[in-house]
Amino acid sequence: MFESRFDLWHWDEAPVRHLRDFCTAALFKVVGELNGYSDQELSSMRLNADAWFHLTAKGGSFGFHNHPMASWSGVYCVHSGYSEGERPESGVLQFMHPASTANMFVDLGVINLRSPWGVRPHEYRLRAGELVIFPSWVMHQVLPYLGEQTRITVAFNAWFRQVGQESPSDSSPT
Numbered sequence: 776m777f778e779s780r781f782d783l784w785h786w787d788e789a790p791v792r793h794l795r796d797f798c799t800a801a802l803f804k805v806v807g808e809l810n811g812y813s814d815q816e817l818s819s820m821r822l823n824a825d826a827w828f829h830l831t832a833k834g835g836s837f838g839f840h841n842h843p844m845a846s847w848s849g850v851y852c853v854h855s856g857y858s859e860g861e862r863p864e865s866g867v868l869q870f871m872h873p874a875s876t877a878n879m880f881v882d883l884g885v886i887n888l889r890s891p892w893g894v895r896p897h898e899y900r901l902r903a904g905e906l907v908i909f910p911s912w913v914m915h916q917v918l919p920y921l922g923e924q925t926r927i928t929v930a931f932n933a934w935f936r937q938v939g940q941e942s943p944s945d946s947s948p949t
Contacts, residue, residue, distance in 0.1 A: 776835035826931035842911035845932035852901035856926035866920035
């Protein structure tokens with residue numbers, strides 16, 4: 776797996792600007808809806824973000840991790856690389872249920888609970904054009920990719936500040 780530098784949102788190429796604007800709009804919508812913010816409240820917020828891309832060849836994966844220095848993260852699929860007949864777990868983006876890291880008793884009474892109470896991982900098999908946005912604290916991984924074509928994804932981490940309260944080190948084109 777190749778991982779680029781984290782400055783992708785600073786690139787000036789039109790396709791990158793278009794993707795940045797799409798991801799930013801989607802993120803503001805999610806943050807507004809889940810926090811109950813009005814349009815006025817959202818307009819008083821400044822987004823800072825790092826973004827990068829992954830080129831994943833056959834066998835590439837990324838182990839469980841989270842993004843502790845951000846509040847929201849996202850993954851956009853540019854090209855899935857999937858082919859017909861490929862194993863369904865190939866390259867799956869898998870989110871660990873937060874309760875699975877707590878001390879808990881698991882037996883037949885709880886192992887098959889449905890969401891939101893279930894403890895099984897939540898999985899996405901990304902397709903081109905799909906964007907997944909999630910809280911940065913959620914542990915996640917990418918299972919080994921088994922396709923023959925290169926898979927291309929863009930990832931970002933974001934954090935917010937009130938307009939006028941940015942520090943000099945905060946830099947973001949959005």
